[in-house]
Amino acid sequence: MEIDVPISVAYDCYSDREAIPRWMPFISTVKILEDKPDLSRWSLKYKAFGRDIELSWLARNMQPTPNQKIHWRSLEGLPNRGAVRFYPKGPSSCLVELTVSYEVPPILSPVASALQPFLENLLGRGLERFAMFARTYKADSPV
Template sequence: MGRWLEHTVTTKVNASVDRVWKVWSNLEAMPRWMRWIESVNLIDDDPNLTNWTLAAQGFRFNWKARIIQRVEAQQLHWESIGGLPTKGTVRFYAESDNITSVKLTVSYQLPGALAPLMEDRILGGIVVKELQSNLNRFRDLVQTD
């Protein structure tokens, strides 16, 4: 068994919560703004079940994920059901008609073979920086599309 790590990042988007939700909900488009995500594919046209591929730092991981809770324009919760153990939540807060705060929390379990080789603070710093960059790219995409 590996160790679980959790990271949270936030950003403000100059767009309505409905617009932000619409862009985020297009899961197959995530590689446009999530640099380490190589692909996201729906399984059997089920919008709650997806195949993910992550490629980063010479490592490649695959997993299936299921959306376990969806509250339109408010929050989305998911967890992996095979492959890399992950779970997370993204929440959307309408601060005004055209400003939305987005809070992303991602948890993952380091594979047992890697866990002893990784320093939590160093790995956590790398992952938080990447997650924040991804969220900033998401913000920029929403604001320019």
Template structure:
């Protein structure tokens, strides 16, 4: 049985429809056939081009993280003592750096450079909380204030700086203040919290021995 066609539909359209071909933007109804609907060609192309652009996008490169450099901890220690010797005597005794190991128990030696009297080599050897430690550093004495202040800073080795200040209390007495700042060595970082009071106790004991040393020194100095 031959299908009847009506309206402007031609035989060519009927043949194309039989083969599954349809025209853009038109619906074609044929007996016994499904309805064919073609979307606009421009819509198909725009979607495909959009997907193509998305697929070609490159992922942003993430720069590798640099390892953080450890920040070393600095601590400040201080000690104060009243000495029954004049400021001039205390200042003169402390100015002789090579005598410091006589009253500072943790300083094993101080060697003044022959060609640079303001530069000295220091060595520290001591047992701290059951751990024997040894450090050394090169230090430079900054411009002093006679009978008032001696201060220094390290040039290499164990990083530290400090000052000794002398305050007159009368013609035969003075107040001595010692302050030391140092970078906590990595080997002692686990006990950094307990290190400060421990070293302040050492400094206090050192100043007490220094006062005794200054008294003996004053007795040996001829009175003018």
């Protein structure tokens, strides 16, 4: 998704893991571990497919590449991994690309075939909200 903020603003905004629930509403909480800032505990709560879905995991942020890539993998809980890549489009905009891989949790096995398009839509809407959040983040940050 193209976002109308400089790449450094988008990167800084996405790096603020504890703010992610503000623009990715199905993520209920993200808490960075005080003694290990590369680890964070995530909680997901969402109603879909006629079920109340609650999942959690502990994730390790891998070594980031500033203004280019943030990536992670889960260590326990819901098995998942992913990356967010940032590509410059000019001085005041960038492309943000999100990729996620995961194992289908047992509670969702009966609807596994519908899960991928559902999640792609959900994550796409989250990126749209991220674009709005990043513009606000930019406006709120010191120049």
